[in-house]
Structure formats: C-alpha cells, structure tokens
Amino acid sequence: MTLLEVRNLKVTYPGGAAAVREVDLRLKAGQTLGIAGESGCGKSTLALALLRLLPAGTDVRGEILLDGEDVLGMRWGRLRAVRWAGASIVFQGAMHSLNPVHRVGDQIAEPILLHGGASTDAARTRAGELLEQVGLPAARASAYPHELSGGQRQRVMIAMALACAPRLIIADEPTTALDVMVQAQILRLIRRLVTEQDLALIMISHDLAVLADTCDRLAVMYAGRVVEQGPAREVYEDARHPYARALSEAFPRIGDPASRFAPRGLPGDPPDPAALPPGCTFHPRCPVALPVCATQDQPLREAGPGHRAACVRVGTPAAEAAEPTGSAGTAENAGSTP
Known part of the structure; x- marks a missing residue:
C-alpha cells in the first residue's frame, strides 16, 4: 500500500x-x-x-x-x-x-506528552527506552546536548x-x-x-x-527537479542521466585505483532557482549536450524496469549515436567535484 x-x-x-x-x-x-x-x-x-x-x-x-x-x-x-x-x-x-x-530526555519526552497523552513518568520511561533503542544508555537522558558527542x-x-x-x-x-x-x-x-x-x-x-x-x-x-529515479544500486552503478552519472563518479570506488587517483566531477554550480536557463537546466554544464537540450526540457523516460531518466539520450537510439556538442567538456577533464 x-x-x-x-x-x-x-x-x-x-x-x-x-x-x-x-x-x-x-x-x-x-x-x-x-x-x-x-x-x-x-x-x-x-x-x-x-x-x-x-x-x-x-x-x-x-x-x-x-x-x-x-x-x-x-x-x-x-x-x-x-x-x-x-x-x-x-x-x-x-x-x-x-x-x-534542556536535558535530552526531556526533549524526547515532550512530543510523547503532547501527542501520546502519557503521564510524565511514563514519558520519561519511554524516553529512556528510545535511547536504548538507538544504542545509548537510558542514563544519558539526564545529559545536556553539549555533554554528548556528535x-x-x-x-x-x-x-x-x-x-x-x-x-x-x-x-x-x-x-x-x-x-x-x-x-x-x-x-x-x-x-x-x-x-x-x-x-x-x-x-x-x-x-x-x-x-x-x-x-x-x-x-x-x-535545479529542483527529479532527473533520474530507479533502484538505488542501479542508479548508482549505471546512471543514465549525465548529472547522476557525474555525482556517482565524483566519489572514489573501493578497489578501483583509477577513480581514487582521478575522481571525476563537473565544473560550475547549479543554476539560480530564480533565473533558470531555457531547455534542459543541466545543459550549460552537460558534457554530452545536444543542440535540442538548449531549447527543450526533457520528461522522464523509461530507462529500464522501474528506472527513468530525464535525458534526450535515454530511449532514443539516434540521439545516443549522435556526437556530443556540449561546451562543458567531458567528465574526465572536469575540474571540481559536486
């Protein structure tokens, strides 16, 4: 449900x-x-x-x-x-x-008192149980926030x-x-x-x-929009939108020396939400942008079972075969990480 x-x-x-x-x-x-x-x-x-x-x-x-x-x-x-x-x-x-x-136990007990209708003693007992549930001794309920580690x-x-x-x-x-x-x-x-x-x-x-x-x-x-969604491991390992791929490649992979010594990324920053560029909002930074990206935003397209991406190259063989014309450079030579 x-x-x-x-x-x-x-x-x-x-x-x-x-x-x-x-x-x-x-x-x-x-x-x-x-x-x-x-x-x-x-x-x-x-x-x-x-x-x-x-x-x-x-x-x-x-x-x-x-x-x-x-x-x-x-x-x-x-x-x-x-x-x-x-x-x-x-x-x-x-x-x-x-x-x-305020002591942390009192802060945990407060919503229980307000929403659960419990007595003060019952709320404090419940606060101690919750602390134990998250791996802290119930006695830490008497601590102030500054007395605890991050x-x-x-x-x-x-x-x-x-x-x-x-x-x-x-x-x-x-x-x-x-x-x-x-x-x-x-x-x-x-x-x-x-x-x-x-x-x-x-x-x-x-x-x-x-x-x-x-x-x-x-x-x-x-830029405020979902550009890719799907099974978490699949999106991470086989992202279909250039932005999602850049995010994934910006982090070194264990056992992969190439990614550790030369992590990839993208230059620049996301656009100002009050002044979004026309077309696909990612096209000014996209290393594989096509001319159509500057004028037309793309809907989420099927990229596999339960997997969708908002890129013209997804689900359009002709676009995938086209030569990239973006001005942002390739992911390999981009200088900064997101």
Whole structure:
C-alpha cells in the first residue's frame, strides 16, 4: 500500500525562486527512498514541504498524500498531530536542533506528552527506552546536548523522531559532519530501525554511495527537479542521466585505483532557482549536450524496469549515436567535484 504520494509538487520562494519543480514520488510502507543532489538542488526544500515546514509566504502547489490525506489541505490541528504521529523529521545538524538548556530526555519526552497523552513518568520511561533503542544508555537522558558527542546527539535526534511511533521518517543529511566510523554506525542503526519497525524512510544526502547502501530506491534532483529515479544500486552503478552519472563518479570506488587517483566531477554550480536557463537546466554544464537540450526540457523516460531518466539520450537510439556538442567538456577533464 502506498504510504506517501507526491504529485506535481512545485515550491516557489518569495522573489520567484523555483526551488522544487513538478516532482512526483511514491513510497510504500517499509520502503526506503534516497534523494541526492548538490547543495541548492531542492532536496531539503522538498523534505520541509512534505510536512509544511517552509517559511510563510512560500508558494506550494500540487498534492502531498500521506495515507491518502493531502497534507497541503490539512487544518492546523490535524497537521500538528500528523507531524509526530504520522511522519517525523531528523533535521540536519543535531546541535542546532536540540535545545541547549534542556536535558535530552526531556526533549524526547515532550512530543510523547503532547501527542501520546502519557503521564510524565511514563514519558520519561519511554524516553529512556528510545535511547536504548538507538544504542545509548537510558542514563544519558539526564545529559545536556553539549555533554554528548556528535554521533550521540544524532542518535538522540533519531530517538526523538521515533517518539510517537510514526510510519514515515524523513532524514535530512543525518550523517553530516560525522567521521566515517560514526557515520557507518548511524547508517547501520537507521537500516536496523527501518527493518525492525517496518518504517518508510526518506533519506537525503549528497553521497550516492551512502544512499545506494541504505535505500531501496534513489531519486536524483537537479535545479529542483527529479532527473533520474530507479533502484538505488542501479542508479548508482549505471546512471543514465549525465548529472547522476557525474555525482556517482565524483566519489572514489573501493578497489578501483583509477577513480581514487582521478575522481571525476563537473565544473560550475547549479543554476539560480530564480533565473533558470531555457531547455534542459543541466545543459550549460552537460558534457554530452545536444543542440535540442538548449531549447527543450526533457520528461522522464523509461530507462529500464522501474528506472527513468530525464535525458534526450535515454530511449532514443539516434540521439545516443549522435556526437556530443556540449561546451562543458567531458567528465574526465572536469575540474571540481559536486
């Protein structure tokens, strides 16, 4: 059964910045979806839009169906309940999300008190159980955020997200600024919780390798739009859109000396959302652009079972045989990594 369905979602900030453009996503209960892209591609905006956490004045259009109910049409009271009991979010940067003057146990207990109707003692007991569930001693509930390491604070954020037993967890860069050992621990924890509690997970990251190891499916965003989506491992290893391929090749592969000593990437940055180029928004940076790319944007085309990519070269043999005419250079000689 479909738990979350996003239909033709468009998000425009005051001033005309089109941060999310015509995004369609589906997520079933127990399924994990990764969303990847450079900074400025609309990943976090999409996550915040799912629970209506965007600033006042932001224009949000389309449909966000959570268990068949449109989040964008919910009254405030219903939305307030859904944000914890139906879906919750693990924000990027735990130190900025936790209150520095309250003990972490009280912060985990707060949504339980507000949404679960539990007594204070029961909420505190539940907070200790949640801490143990994410690999921390229940005694750490008495600690303040500054007394915990970065990895421990991130575990507290995950415990807080689980407080009201939601069916959907949105994790926005949950391993940012963590060292590789702690990152691996957090990712193992997330995978275990998804399996044990049959959660649906949306995980946002710039690292395709992390998403390929953690998620069932993967969507790659560029300039506010999904340009490729499909089975996570397939998108990572055989990306069909030039941008998704560049993201994948920007990270060294274990056992592949060529990628370690000469990682590939792309020059430049994503376009300004308030001044998007005509045609395919990626064509100014694309190493294999065709003339048509400068004038016509491309829809998502079938690239295999459950795999789609928004590129003229996908599913058109004549285009795939054509010589590239892009001015951005090839992926091999591009200078910077996304």
